[in-house]
Structure formats: structure tokens, C-alpha cells
Amino acid sequence: MGKKENDFYEYFAKYHIESLYxxxxxxxxxxxxxxxxxERNSIGLEVTRAYIEEWKQRDAxxxxxxxxxxxxxxxxRRVEADCKHGFEGRLFDINGTAAYSxxxxxxxxxxxxxxxxxSIEEKTELLENYKKCHEFWLYIWSFYILIxxxxxxxxxxxxxxxxxxxxxxxxxxxxxxxLYLLQKGKPLExxxxxxxxxxxxxxxALVEAGLxxxxxx
Numbered sequence: 187m188g189k190k191e192n193d194f195y196e197y198f199a200k201y202h203i204e205s206l207y208x209x210x211x212x213x214x215x216x217x218x219x220x221x222x223x224x225e226r227n228s229i230g231l232e233v234t235r236a237y238i239e240e241w242k243q244r245d246a247x248x249x250x251x252x253x254x255x256x257x258x259x260x261x262x263r264r265v266e267a268d269c270k271h272g273f274e275g276r277l278f279d280i281n282g283t284a285a286y287s288x289x290x291x292x293x294x295x296x297x298x299x300x301x302x303x304x305s306i307e308e309k310t311e312l313l314e315n316y317k318k319c320h321e322f323w324l325y326i327w328s329f330y331i332l333i334x335x336x337x338x339x340x341x342x343x344x345x346x347x348x349x350x351x352x353x354x355x356x357x358x359x360x361x362x363x364x365l366y367l368l369q370k371g372k373p374l375e376x377x378x379x380x381x382x383x384x385x386x387x388x389x390x391a392l393v394e395a396g397l398x399x400x401x402x403x
Contacts, residue, residue: 191250193395196221198253199233199325201387202365202379203358219316230319232354235327236305238297241288244275245329248286252329254400255388258284285362286329295332302326302337303344306357313352321355333361335376342368 200214200222212229214222220230237245247268251261261284262277278285305326313322338359345357345368357368367375379387392400 190395190397194254194391194397195235195249195327196233197394198387198391199327199358199360200231201390202360203231203323203325205379205383205387206377217317219312220319220322223317223319227317228320230316230322231325232309232316232322233325233327234305234309235329236298236302238288238301241275244273244288247273248275248277249329252284252286253327253388254392255385256284256400258282280362283363287332288330295330295337298328298330298333299337299340302328302333302341302359306341306345306354307348310348310350310353313350313354322353323356323358324354325358326360328359328361330361335374338366338368338376339374342374346370 204212204214212224214224214229214231217223217230220232222231222233223229224231235249247265248261250268251264256264258277258279265273265277274288274290276287276290278287306324309324316322338361341359353370355369359366359368363378365377365379367377369375389401392398
């Protein structure tokens with residue numbers, strides 16, 4: 187994935203979280219380790235994508251277009267144009283929005299659960315090397331169609347049992363249009379952005395990433 191696409195996903199996460207916690211006026215600023223810091227380093231926000239290594243190449247093709255407001259037909263057209271020798275994954279039309287499966291046939295979907303838990307564990311192990319913050323939040327992107335509440339519930343069980351001394355206080359998992367919130371000792375939450383907020387967040391992220399030409403696509 188190129189830098190602009192990577193920046194888009196990071197800034198989308200930033201503006202998404204800021205829209206959820208408007209009353210806190212977070213105003214995250216770009217940083218490194220973590221990716222964003224709120225005022226006085228109160229909250230550190232890290233953003234990552236839970237991809238499967240063997241599917242990384244096909245994921246990269248699809249991720250250029252998913253989540254950017256493009257129609258299913260437009261995503262399909264662009265993916266097919268990029269893959270001159272055929273696309274090894276599969277695209278689905280869900281009410282005009284594109285969803286993605288990394289294979290054309292059946293596979294063990296538990297691999298998605300394992301990759302998300304690995305992402306949480308990998309990022310947690312790095313926290314001791316991050317800038318000091320009052321608390322850390324993690325935002326995980328997953329583009330695979332077969333992630334559901336059952337998958338996230340098992341991820342939440344894994345997270346609840348983690349014993350590392352320094353951990354993420356909140357973990358957000360964006361799967362398709364759903365955003366799951368994991369917090370220790372609290373019920374699993376799920377939410378969706380309304381279309382107006384989505385359009386605004388997407389626009390801001392595209393501008394920050396240097397991709398303004400996609401705003402009206």
C-alpha cells in the first residue's frame with residue numbers, strides 16, 4: 187500500500203474517533219508511536235490494518251478503493267483494471283457497496299479472528315516504546331466480509347484476558363460499515379456512522395492524505 191492510501195486510513199480513523207467523542211474536543215495531532223496524540227498527550231491513538239500476509243498483495247489492490255465511498259461497480263471496474271491477469275479474490279455487491287473476500291472459494295474464517303488478536307497483541311507489546319500518554323486507544327481496520335459479532339466477541343474475550351501491564355484502554359475494530367468498541371469490564375458495543383458524518387470524515391481524510399481527486403468519485 188502506498189503512503190497516500192496508508193495516510194487515508196490513519197486520518198479516517200482520527201476523524202472517525204473525533205466525531206464519536208465530540209464533547210471531549212480531542213483534536214488529535216499527527217505523531218509517530220502512537221500515530222496521533224491528543225492535547226497534553228492525554229490520549230495516544232494507534233491505527234493498524236489486520237491483513238493476512240499471504241493475501242497482502244490482493245488486499246492492497248482492494249484497499250485502494252474500499253471505504254472511500256465508491257460504488258460496487260466502480261470498485262469492481264478499478265480492481266479488474268489493476269489486475270490484468272485476473273483478481274484472485276472476490277467482490278460482493280451489498281446494497282451497492284463493495285465487500286471483499288480474499289478467496290473465490292471456502293476457507294476457515296477463524297484466520298480473521300486470529301489476525302485481529304495478533305494485531306492487538308503485537309501493538310500492545312510495542313506500547314512501552316511509545317510516547318508517554320495517560321491512556322492508549324487502538325483502531326483496527328478489517329476489510330473481510332465474514333467478520334461478524336461472533337468473531338468480535340471472541341476477540342473481546344482474548345482482549346479481556348490479556349495481562350500485560352501496559353494496554354490499550356479502548357480498542358475500535360472497523361469491519362465493513364460496523365465499528366465495534368472493546369473495553370475491559372464493559373459490554374461490547376457496536377455502532378455505525380450516519381451518511382453525513384461518513385461523507386465529512388471521508389472528505390477530511392482524503393484531503394489530509396493528498397487524494398482530493400477522489401472526493402467526488
